Amino acid sequence: MITGVLNSNYTTKFAKFVNQNFEKEAHVFIGITKNLALLDNVSKTGVKTFSVGSVREAKKVFSIFRRAEKIVIHSLFSISDVVWLLLNSRLLSKTVWVLWGGDLYNYWLQEKHSLKELTKEKLKRLVIKQLGGIATFVEGDYNLVREKYKTEARYFYTFYPNPVNFELLDNANSNTQIAHSGLRKVLLGNSATWTNNHFEILSALSRIDDKSFKIICPLSYGDSAYAEEVIKFGYELFGDRFAPLTQFLSSEEYAKVLASVDVAVFNHNRQQGLGNILALLYLGKKVYIRDDITTFEFFDKHGIRVYNTKDILKKPNVDIFEYNEEIGKRNRDVIATEFSEERCIELWRKVFYE
Known part of the structure; x- marks a missing residue:
């Protein structure tokens, strides 16, 4: 089973692409935004982040992740996402981060940082170092991640469907x-x-x-x-x-x-x-x-x-x-x-x- 974490309506379109071109029963999508166009294999948490609102919901999400052969995280912006992943670090070796751009560059391009941003970056460093893979079609972004975060995560060259219509x-x-x-x-x-x-x-x-x-x-x-x-x-x-x-x-x-x-x-x-x-x-x-x-x-x-x-x-x-x-x-x-x-x-x- 492959688990994908959807954080926007755009990645919901990606879920439809997966269902159309891969074995639907082999993929489960975790929706963490409010306005998802739900598919049969989308398990919606009903909240915006991994800090799910109930113990029951948290157990449900973790159970799906634990059974998955691979986890695909679409972007890594939220501090709640980072904290949740760190608390469940045993999952990181089978997790692939699909890098969007701002989730890498926003911190490094700023000259000054708030305490919240500095804290998030320290936690993010611990997460990225343990990831199993990083997916982006610009290899230079992957190389920058390796330089900044000292990770040995595998590089996957890929892109979202229909980048050019x-x-x-x-x-x-x-x-x-x-x-x-x-x-x-x-x-x-x-x-x-x-x-x-x-x-x-x-x-x-x-x-x-x-x-x-x-x-x-x-x-x-x-x-x-x-x-x-x-x-x-x-x-x-x-x-x-x-x-x-x-x-x-x-x-x-x-x-x-x-x-x-x-x-x-x-x-x-x-x-x-x-x-x-x-x-x-x-x-x-x-x-x-x-x-x-x-x-x-x-x-x-x-x-x-x-x-x-x-x-x-x-x-x-x-x-x-x-x-x-x-x-x-x-x-x-x-x-x-x-x-x-x-x-x-x-x-x-x-x-x-x-």
Whole structure:
């Protein structure tokens, strides 16, 4: 039996993927959020964290974990999750942590920490050191975990199903009519979080002599106060050439936005925004990311060409639109092969059964 711990509605979609492609009776999912679309093999705890509300419920959850051949934990954010795992450390050798990004980087990118954060990190260190496996498709993130937490956990290369919705993007690409206003489009960042480093990259883009472009800046989720600061700064530098996206769009509408841009620029200081980046590469767009984050190394390893955001930061007048379309076609082919559903099934089979 394989036990998966679901902590969001997104991972509920993953549970459906597992049920459709693997033996349903061999998997049990533990739901720890309130709004799960329940499946037959989801055992819902009725609470948000592992600190279950009754002794009876706690025994039930532990019984499932104890009988499982492998446990898959989807992200490791909550201190309650960390404490529960530490109290049941005998389970850790058969536990695989599916790393999301923030559950690794949030602590290490902060200069100051609260007592709660320091305490959580000490406990987390004890948990990670004993884990049996770590799953992520960016191997550099796994290497960073090994460096920071001195763990010998096995590396599993995998990704969630449908990181790139090929059909949706193909439809958006064929249906999107790009307005001939004379202004090309730059997609900047993916969210209203400080790790996008908006202010630095906006300043650099404002120094480009060629003003025949507008900036589309997704800010619909994250820190709303930070989003307001970015919007104010963007308008100051670019006026009506700055177009913030502050409302959530449907998948179809957002795909049209991605299909309409000419180039995408990301200035993240950690692995972030991979869903956006993969979609843009599949669409054949020119994509900039920083060369000092694990994502850059990942793409280079897989023969996917991306460009270094630092070139924009260093050069006052770089031509960000110059691009060989053959590179875009090759990138698209690699993405289509490497992130297919067949490949996804193959990789998760290794996580579950090896």
